[in-house]
Amino acid sequence: MAAGAVAKFEESFAQWLGVKRAFAFWKGRVAMYAILRALGVGEDDEVILPGYTCVMDVNPIKYLGATPVYVDIEPITYNMDVGLLEEKITPKTKVIVAQHTYGYPCEMDAIMDIAGKHGIPVVEDCCLALGSKYKGKLCGTFGVAAYWSFQWNKPFTTGIGGMATANDRELAEKIEAFYREELVKPPPKASLMLAIQRIVYRLFIFPRTTALATSMFRWLTKKGVVVGSSTTCEFEPVMADDFFMGISAGQARAGLRQIKKIERNVEHRRKMRGLYEDILTEAGWNVPEIPDYMDPVLVRYPVRVADKERAIAEAPSKFIELGTWFECPLHPIETPMHLYGYHEGMCPVSERACREVVNLPTHPRANESTAKRSVEFVSEIGQASG
Ligand SMILES: Cc1ncc(COP(=O)(O)O)c(C=O)c1O
Incomplete structure (x- = not known):
């Protein structure tokens, strides 16, 4: 059992x-690891x-020795195409991960039905979907467990950070056992650096400064000066000795402050989604319709542009906070995808989305003016055809 701020x-x-x-x-990835391990994922599993x-x-x-099996997405919500799910299930399938992409809820009824029929547990990836609902029920409450990320550009941030949630007592007990016995303590130097980074973030990071700050952050991460979101070995994929690390008290305190503001955060993101829909429609964009039974709370607003490379190249000089998720089916573009069993052509709808989609800010520091400037910018680039 954790103590103090972490327990709270x-x-x-x-x-x-x-x-x-x-x-x-x-981090969120550590939370995912804990859940998969508690579910018994290992060698020969899918x-x-x-x-x-x-x-x-x-x-x-990969760290657990299992094989990832990729399902292509559908083009409106960028979530798993449930029509393709069942054909991917084999006797080796151990878990289905339902990722609520950008904050759009997955088709949970269909996923739970298919998983239930085959007796496979569902784990929800809620790293991009804090507060989203499907048929009135919060994402993260459908599967046996869910995981969350509190990294810089996630729904709320503790610098970096993650959470595993479980509604199944037995599973929670298993997670707790690893947690109690094996969790590595965050080094004080990294915790202190992260605290400084959170202050810098609070004071200086706004939609107009994000592009510059991001390139500085990447440069400083390479130099090892700041606590980065990922290390080089994570792209290989090699599990670092200190991978299974807990959260620091400072991160937990930052998280507690954010929890108090969740409802405001969620409401703001709903409002931003509405604004983007209106402004894009006014600017002549074809805005996809999301089913009424979904209540998405978007971490970023995705749009398909005619020339993604140009958009990425021009955004910084125009002080536009433009996100690139996902640059390839296993973001980022530098990923050696063959090491992860992904080969070109496996998920064509996803590959097209990777070529076309950029995303716009919905976070509490973005406002109507941010949405207008962002839409003006992407309108200069133009909407992807089809
Ligand atoms: C969909 C998704 N799931 C999981 C993660 C991992 O989260 P973290 O960076 O906190 O480990 C990310 C990271 O960006 C993500 O985009």
Whole structure:
């Protein structure tokens, strides 16, 4: 059992979500690892996930010796195409990961039905979907467990950070056992550096400064001066000795402050989504319709542009906060995808989305003016055809 601020953060998060237990970790990927391990994922097992994700979401599967199996996405919500799910299930399938991409909820009824029929547990990747609902129920409450990320550009941030939530007592007990016996303590130097980075973030990072700050951050990460979101070995994929790390008290305190603001954060993101839809429609964009039974709370607003490379090249000089997720089916573009069992052509709908989609800010520091400037910018580039 964690102590002090960490325990309070875990309890408050579990209470907000309405689940039995929550366990805080250094990053979202560590939370995912803990859940998969507790579910017994190992050599010769297969884990199904969408072929439109971050490679850090595939690493825990590889670390456990299992094989990732990629399902293509559907083009509106960028989530797993449930029509393709069942054909990917084999006797080796151990877990299905339902990733709520950008904050759009997956088709949970269909996923739970198919998984139930085959007796396979569903784990929800909620790293991009804090507060999203499917048929009135919060994402993160459908599967046996869910995991969350509190990295810089996630729904709320503790610098870096993650949470595993479980509604199944037995599973929670298994996670707790690793947590108690094996969790590595965050080094004080990294915790202090992260605290400084959080202050810099609070004071200086706004939609107009993000592009410059991001390139500085990447440069400083390479020099080893700041606590980066990923290390080089994570792209190989090699599990670092200190991978299974807990969260620091400072991160937990930052998380507790954010939990108090969740409802405001969620409401703001709903409003930003509405604004983007209106402004894009006014600017002549064809805005895809999301089914009424979904209540997405978007971490970023995705749009398909005619020339993604040009958009990425021009955004910084125009002070536009443009996101590139996902640059390839296993983001980022540098990922050696063959090492992860992904080969070109496996997920064509995803590959097209990777070529076309950029994303725009919805976070609490973005406002109507941000949305207008962002839409003006992407309108200069133009909407992808078809
Ligand atoms: C969909 C998704 N899942 C999981 C992760 C891993 O989260 P973290 O960076 O906190 O390990 C990411 C990271 O960006 C992500 O985009």
